[in-house]
Amino acid sequence: MVTEEKKKELLAKLRNAVIQYDEDTSKEASQEALDVGMEANDAIFNGLVSGMVEVGKMFEAQEYFVPELLMCADALYAGLDILKPHVKQLDLGVKGSVVIGTVEGDVHDIGKNIVKMMFDVAGFTVYDLGRDVPLDKFVAEQLRTDSDLVCLSAMMTTTMTGMKKVIDDLRAKNPNVKIMIGGAPVSQDVADKYGADGYAKDATNALKDAINMIESLKKMKDEVEAKKKG
Amino acid sequence: MTSMNARERVLKMFAGEEVDRPPCFSGFGNVTTEGLRSLNQNFATTHLDAKMMAAAAASTYKLFGFECGVAPFDLCIEAEAMGCEINVYAHSEDLLYPTIKKKLIHNEAELDIVIPTGLTGRGRVPMMVDVIKQLKKDIGNDAAIGSFVLGPFTLAGQIMELNDLLKLSFKKPDKIGKLLDQMSDVIIQVAQEYEKAGVDYISVREMGATSDVLSPRVFKSLILPYLKKIFEKISVPSVLHICGKTNDIVPAMAESGARAVSVDQKNDVAETRKKLGPKALIFGNYDPYNVLVAGTPDLVRQTIKKCMDDGVSAVWPGCDIWPTVPPDNMKAMMDEVKKYRR
Numbered sequence: 244m245v246t247e248e249k250k251k252e253l254l255a256k257l258r259n260a261v262i263q264y265d266e267d268t269s270k271e272a273s274q275e276a277l278d279v280g281m282e283a284n285d286a287i288f289n290g291l292v293s294g295m296v297e298v299g300k301m302f303e304a305q306e307y308f309v310p311e312l313l314m315c316a317d318a319l320y321a322g323l324d325i326l327k328p329h330v331k332q333l334d335l336g337v338k339g340s341v342v343i344g345t346v347e348g349d350v351h352d353i354g355k356n357i358v359k360m361m362f363d364v365a366g367f368t369v370y371d372l373g374r375d376v377p378l379d380k381f382v383a384e385q386l387r388t389d390s391d392l393v394c395l396s397a398m399m400t401t402t403m404t405g406m407k408k409v410i411d412d413l414r415a416k417n418p419n420v421k422i423m424i425g426g427a428p429v430s431q432d433v434a435d436k437y438g439a440d441g442y443a444k445d446a447t448n449a450l451k452d453a454i455n456m457i458e459s460l461k462k463m464k465d466e467v468e469a470k471k472k473g
Numbered sequence: 474m475t476s477m478n479a480r481e482r483v484l485k486m487f488a489g490e491e492v493d494r495p496p497c498f499s500g501f502g503n504v505t506t507e508g509l510r511s512l513n514q515n516f517a518t519t520h521l522d523a524k525m526m527a528a529a530a531a532s533t534y535k536l537f538g539f540e541c542g543v544a545p546f547d548l549c550i551e552a553e554a555m556g557c558e559i560n561v562y563a564h565s566e567d568l569l570y571p572t573i574k575k576k577l578i579h580n581e582a583e584l585d586i587v588i589p590t591g592l593t594g595r596g597r598v599p600m601m602v603d604v605i606k607q608l609k610k611d612i613g614n615d616a617a618i619g620s621f622v623l624g625p626f627t628l629a630g631q632i633m634e635l636n637d638l639l640k641l642s643f644k645k646p647d648k649i650g651k652l653l654d655q656m657s658d659v660i661i662q663v664a665q666e667y668e669k670a671g672v673d674y675i676s677v678r679e680m681g682a683t684s685d686v687l688s689p690r691v692f693k694s695l696i697l698p699y700l701k702k703i704f705e706k707i708s709v710p711s712v713l714h715i716c717g718k719t720n721d722i723v724p725a726m727a728e729s730g731a732r733a734v735s736v737d738q739k740n741d742v743a744e745t746r747k748k749l750g751p752k753a754l755i756f757g758n759y760d761p762y763n764v765l766v767a768g769t770p771d772l773v774r775q776t777i778k779k780c781m782d783d784g785v786s787a788v789w790p791g792c793d794i795w796p797t798v799p800p801d802n803m804k805a806m807m808d809e810v811k812k813y814r815r
Contacts, residue, residue: 309686310639317640348562348569353636375560375572400762400795401570408567427685427717428762 245279253281257290257322262297264314266321273322283329291319291326292364309353316360323364330366339365342384343394344372346405351398354426358394358443381409385420392421395439400428407437414438479540483617484673486786487710487732489752495787497810498541500619500676500712500735500756502793506568507800508532516796517563520547520571523600527607533794534616537803541617544604545597546793547571548678551623551663552631553596556589568796578633581641584648586632588655593666605670617674620667624679624713625656625699626687639686646695657699661706668709676712676735677703683717685739693725704730712756716791723748737791738764746784754786759806761790766798770805777809 253276260269269291276286298315301307307315341362345352352374362369370388372380385393393413397403406424413420424434425443434442476493477485483496509516512528519525526544533539547570549559557577562569578584589595601620609618623631629652630638642649664675681687682696704711713731715722716739723745726734733754736745742758749755757780759765764776780788788810 305684305688308684308688308691310643310691313636313640314643347565348567348572350572351635353639356636399570400792401568403762404795404797405567405569430763432763 245281249279250281250285253279253286254290254293257286258294258297260322261291261294261315261318262301264311264318266318269318269322270325273325277326277329282331283326284331286326287323287330287364291322295319295364312357313353316357319360319364327366340368340370340388340390341392341394342370342372342381342388342390343396344376344381345374345396345398346381346402346409347375347377348405349397349399349402349426350375351426352396354398354443355394355396358396358425378405378409379412382412382416385413386416390420392423394423394425396424397426397428399426403428403433406439410437410439478614479534479538479616480614480618480673483540483787484710487674487754489754494810494813495781495785496540496617497788497807498539498617498619499543499790499794500621500674500714501543501678501790502546502570503533503539503541503543503790504529504546504796505533505536505794505798505800505803506796507798508536509796511536516568517561517565520545520561521597521600523603523607526600527604527611530604530608531612531616533803534612537800538807539803541619542608542612543619543621544608545601545620548623548627548631549573550597550601551628551659552577554589554592554598554663555595555632555659557632570793573631576631576633578637580637581645581648584633584641584652586652586655588659592659592662598663598666602666602670605667605672609671613671618672619674619676620672621676621678621714622660622664622667624677624682624696624715625653625660625703626696627679627681628656628660629653630681635681638681642687642691642695650695650699653696653699654702657702660703664703664707668707672709674710674712674732675707676714677707677731678714680714680716682722683715684719684721685717689721689725692722697725697729700729700731714756720744727753733786735789739791742780742783742785755784756787756789757785758783758791759788761792761794761798765790765802765806766795768802770801773802773805774809777806778813781810781813 253272256272302312343359345355395406410422421440423441424439429442482492486492486496514525519529530542530544534542549571552573553559558574559571560574561571682692710732712733712735713726713729714735716737719736719740727749733756735756736758738758738760740758759776759780
């Protein structure tokens with residue numbers, strides 16, 4: 244049984260590894276957490292994700308910029324790859340599968356990848372179509388996988404307009420699917436006009452939105468735990 | 474003041490001479506669907522044909538009195554000349570700008586590249602020379618003729634994964650510095666070719682270096698030296714464009730040696746004007762999509778007036794003008810600029 248002190252130490256190590264974009268320490272601490280018998284979920288959410296939340300704040304305060312964010316994400320994945328196979332699946336009441344990609348004409352995928360990371364962390368099944376994705380492929384993939392959520396990303400104004408087509412098409416074929424759009428040119432106004440359910444304005448907001456989502460998942464998880472105990 | 478035509482106004486402004494009002498022009502793509510329709514041309518094929526591109530580039534001046542003709546429209550010319558394949562989306566009915574299909578560098582080990590010789594004879598560079606000459610012949614006495622090249626960092630992002638470029642800028646700045654130096658040489662060659670063809674001004678688009686992405690510190694230490702190298706070698710009036718957050722880096726932008734600094738709607742131009750002083754040329758900074766395309770003519774007028782009140786030297790978009798701009802909005806913009814008196 245792992246002591247509270249050891250647990251605290253490892254969580255801090257995981258958190259700092261992400262903040263200081265230290266992939267090696269992230270791997271080491273993740274392995275150690277498993278070795279001493281810590282819950283993988285605990286290590287992910289209270290270690291790695293907690294570090295990423297801090298990174299999001301630093302990004303917003305302009306202490307960190309996109310290169311740092313990408314390196315922190317690498318550190319998070321380094322740990323996640325080790326911990327994920329050991330996560331005990333909890334019934335969260337959400338099915339959790341998502342189709343994600345950058346629309347045709349747009350070859351930018353950094354924002355998309357950051358959002359994807361948060362879905363990976365949350366244990367969603369992610370169908371990543373990549374970038375420069377032909378519009379009809381989003382619809383085909385959603386139908387093929389019966390995913391709950393479709394995320395469309397566009398970094399440029401010049402490709403944003405393609406998202407409306409995908410949304411219209413998705414709604415026509417599957418009225419229940421949730422659609423989230425994101426990218427630098429996207430605004431609440433655009434999301435409303437295009438008929439999307441949600442939007443993430445840029446990397447910061449994508450991260451914030453994704454974190455909000457994870458936090459609500461955590462809450463759900465805690466409730467499930469509480470019920471179990473109760 | 475004697476009356477001046479659009480080209481004279483732009484050139485005088487660049488020369489620091491007095492003009493009757495700020496010019497209303499751009500350094501980036503400004504072809505409209507209205508223009509394409511008047512020529513009965515399709516967007517995808519326009520990128521590959523000199524005659525079509527020249528005609529399209531002249532159409533915004535001809536239809537709306539927008540005070541320039543600019544080519545190319547896409548951001549792939551230099552990367553293509555270096556050997557990247559492009560995609561023009563010939564199959565698509567949508568308006569899509571060409572993108573790079575295949576990169577040259579796929580990982581850190583491939584960072585050492587050799588720039589092909591005879592660069593200005595490769596890809597669409599010769600076609601661009603032809604476009605500029607035709608454009609000059611068509612409207613060059615009346616409107617200013619411009620062209621653009623990418624900045625070294627943005628060009629590096631075209632030939633390698635942006636993800637890797639950003640991380641390596643941090644982890645291996647020496648290696649990236651060397652690559653940026655090579656990019657500068659490419660950019661200088663292409664820009665000088667455009668000069669020879671007769672452009673009145675050249676914009677350098679360094680979008681990748683915005684403070685939304687990169688810290689001002691990295692911009693100044695890693696990128697600015699190569700921008701300086703480029704601007705030293707451009708002899709026609711030059712413009713440095715960076716989009717997104719730029720308020721912290723405008724002094725560095727002004728230091729680059731560019732004749733003018735171009736910013737988008739995220740910049741507080743009144744503050745930039747204070748920072749750079751009354752003589753600096755500041756271009757900007759209306760939102761070419763949310764205002765010019767999606768806004769009402771009233772919003773266009775208000776926005777354009779605010780740009781001028783804030784102190785822009787030229788009314789100029791924050792990026793390429795999206796082609797579906799409503800003609801009424803183009804008219805509202807031109808009208809607002811023309812009636813403005815300082």
